[in-house]
Amino acid sequence: xxxxxxxxxxxxxxxxxxxxxxxxxxxxxxxxxxxxxxxxxxxxxxxxxxxxxxxxxxxxxxxxxxxxxxxxxxxxxxxxxxxxxxxxxxxxxxxxxxxxxxxxxxxxxxxxxxxxxxxxxxxxxxxxxxxxxxxxxxxxxxxxxxxxxxxxxxxxxxxxxxxxxxxxxxxxxxxxxxxxxxxxxxxxxxxxxxxxxxxxxxxxxxxxxxxxxxxxxxxxxxxxxxxxxxxxxxxxxxxxxxxxxxxxxxxxxxxxxxxxxxxxxxxxxxxxxxxxxxxxxxxxxxxxxxxxxxxxxxxxxxxxxxxxxxxxxxxxxxxxxxxxxxxxxxxxxxxxxxxxxxxxxxxxxxxxxxx
Amino acid sequence: xxxxxxxxxxxxxxxxxxxxxxxxxxxxxxxxxxxxxxxxxxxxxxxxxxxxxxxxxxxxxxxxxxxxxxxxxxxxxxxxxxxxxxxxxxxxxxxxxxxxxxxxxxxxxxxxxxxxxxxxxxxxxxxxxxxxxxxxxxxxxxxxxxxxxxxxxxxxxxxxxxxxxxxxxxxxxxxxxxxxxxxxxxxxxxxxxxxxxxxxxxxxxx
Numbered sequence: 001x002x003x004x005x006x007x008x009x010x011x012x013x014x015x016x017x018x019x020x021x022x023x024x025x026x027x028x029x030x031x032x033x034x035x036x037x038x039x040x041x042x043x044x045x046x047x048x049x050x051x052x053x054x055x056x057x058x059x060x061x062x063x064x065x066x067x068x069x070x071x072x073x074x075x076x077x078x079x080x081x082x083x084x085x086x087x088x089x090x091x092x093x094x095x096x097x098x099x100x101x102x103x104x105x106x107x108x109x110x111x112x113x114x115x116x117x118x119x120x121x122x123x124x125x126x127x128x129x130x131x132x133x134x135x136x137x138x139x140x141x142x143x144x145x146x147x148x149x150x151x152x153x154x155x156x157x158x159x160x161x162x163x164x165x166x167x168x169x170x171x172x173x174x175x176x177x178x179x180x181x182x183x184x185x186x187x188x189x190x191x192x193x194x195x196x197x198x199x200x201x202x203x204x205x206x207x208x209x210x211x212x213x214x215x216x217x218x219x220x221x222x223x224x225x226x227x228x229x230x231x232x233x234x235x236x237x238x239x240x241x242x243x244x245x246x247x248x249x250x251x252x253x254x255x256x257x258x259x260x261x262x263x264x265x266x267x268x269x270x271x272x273x274x275x276x277x278x279x280x281x282x283x284x285x286x287x288x289x290x291x292x293x294x295x296x297x298x299x300x301x302x303x304x305x306x307x308x309x310x311x312x313x314x315x316x317x318x319x320x321x322x323x324x325x326x327x328x329x330x331x332x333x334x335x336x337x338x339x340x341x342x343x344x345x346x347x348x349x350x351x352x353x354x355x
Numbered sequence: 356x357x358x359x360x361x362x363x364x365x366x367x368x369x370x371x372x373x374x375x376x377x378x379x380x381x382x383x384x385x386x387x388x389x390x391x392x393x394x395x396x397x398x399x400x401x402x403x404x405x406x407x408x409x410x411x412x413x414x415x416x417x418x419x420x421x422x423x424x425x426x427x428x429x430x431x432x433x434x435x436x437x438x439x440x441x442x443x444x445x446x447x448x449x450x451x452x453x454x455x456x457x458x459x460x461x462x463x464x465x466x467x468x469x470x471x472x473x474x475x476x477x478x479x480x481x482x483x484x485x486x487x488x489x490x491x492x493x494x495x496x497x498x499x500x501x502x503x504x505x506x507x508x509x510x511x512x513x514x515x516x517x518x519x520x521x522x523x524x525x526x527x528x529x530x531x532x533x534x535x536x537x538x539x540x541x542x543x544x545x546x547x548x549x550x551x552x553x554x555x556x557x558x559x560x561x
Contacts, residue, residue: 133553134557136520136521166496203522208560209557211522289553313553315514315553317552
């Protein structure tokens with residue numbers, strides 16, 4: 001793979017190299033701090049705002065020092081040899097990012113899905129929207145564009161990692177983060193090709209944590225075709241969509257808070273639901289400082305209802321009005337379809353026993 | 356009836372929560388309770404005992420210079436500024452390294468002295484806790500994990516340094532710094548508004 005990322009048939013792949021001329025200058029104004037980063041970007045044109053700024057030496061001093069011994073960068077993009085529209089080629093990273101589009105071409109104004117496929121080196125992990133006791137969620141910052149607006153990340157069901165009394169939520173091996181793009185492309189836009197860039201920042205951990213980033217670009221031709229689109233990416237989207245938690249009205253939840261515990265009651269609203277084994281039910285809270293991530297969760301079926309008792313976080317400062325998150329099980333929540341993760345949100349009432 | 360059931364359940368959860376034997380032998384640190392006493396050597400070989408510092412405010416900062424979240428506060432100069440600012444007000448600031456030998460962030464005394472010089476850090480002392488006993492006693496989970504102890508030796512604040520759980524130096528400006536807020540209030544004879552906040556950072560490498 002050539003150094004600048006121009007691999008065969010590639011679109012412009014921006015592989016930024018950060019060289020720090022002067023890592024930081026700090027001036028103090030009263031108690032506030034102004035930090036100026038002076039960053040020289042070596043071999044490419046797109047100036048990237050680095051979300052993580054100036055960090056530990058092995059990360060920030062430039063990619064040359066990042067080429068540590070255990071280089072493991074998958075040459076094949078996927079097992080199915082699918083060509084992404086963008087492939088990150090910074091082999092110093094522990095995570096490589098491919099940008100995929102679901103459809104081949106912009107045909108009319110509307111929603112077009114893209115996927116950031118993160119391939120994570122063995123043993124390392126990146127984080128969910130609630131990272132848990134430590135870590136940081138992956139962030140995608142889109143460059144402004146005339147007629148394309150990006151929506152929020154749609155997160156696949158997370159995994160749980162437990163180490164030394166610390167519980168975190170995230171992904172290992174591989175994850176595809178799905179993002180809807182609203183493309184308002186009119187006839188008048190049709191004559192020109194277009195480029196959209198996104199800065200992707202993530203924290204990757206395996207005992208130690210490193211912030212990494214890349215700039216992914218999406219190019220469209222004058223006829224609206226996504227450059228380097230591969231028909232095979234559709235199967236990756238199907239796989240990724242299957243891992244998104246189900247949005248359903250077939251289950252309804254509410255919660256009561258008492259004595260540092262939340263009691264959540266999840267009630268079936270239709271006849272199509274099933275009762276998965278309580279041993280493998282777990283609630284991933286979507287926000288930090290709400291549920292104790294480490295404490296055991298207790299679930300039981302009471303008639304048709306699932307009742308869960310969850311320890312409140314010791315950092316809960318006020319009882320939240322509403323909690324949302326993902327409820328997972330090993331068996332399906334439904335009789336006739338395979339759904340093992342679903343989004344739930346519930347209002348919380350404070351309970352005072354009057355017995 | 357539900358109420359009784361919970362009373363039984365609660366201690367079970369607590370016991371399950373405390374995994375290691377070190378944790379079972381020590382009560383978990385609590386706001387308004389006595390801070391666990393300790394004696395540790397600093398990077399220059401001097402011995403410090405917490406209870407010798409009664410009558411002053413003490414800050415404990417869990418430190419690992421290889422952690423991006425710690426680097427956020429040192430590369431920006433934020434941590435050094437806090438250390439210096441409160442030293443001027445008589446606050447004793449200990450940076451504690453609980454990384455085990457061979458783990459990330461562990462430093463031999465001479466290396467701890469060197470990096471403290473290089474970072475222009477201004478703690479009262481950098482304490483070395485390679486066995487992790489003090490970190491475990493405080494349930495220090497991440498770096499930076501912060502504790503403020505009042506002159507009576509009671510814990511007044513514990514948790515995050517601020518309310519922006521990121522590794523980005525740009526997020527320091529505008530963040531609500533709970534350590535300086537607690538110290539300012541206490542030094543003015545007022546109470547602490549936020550006494551705990553979920554800490555963020557890299558896990559402590561015990």
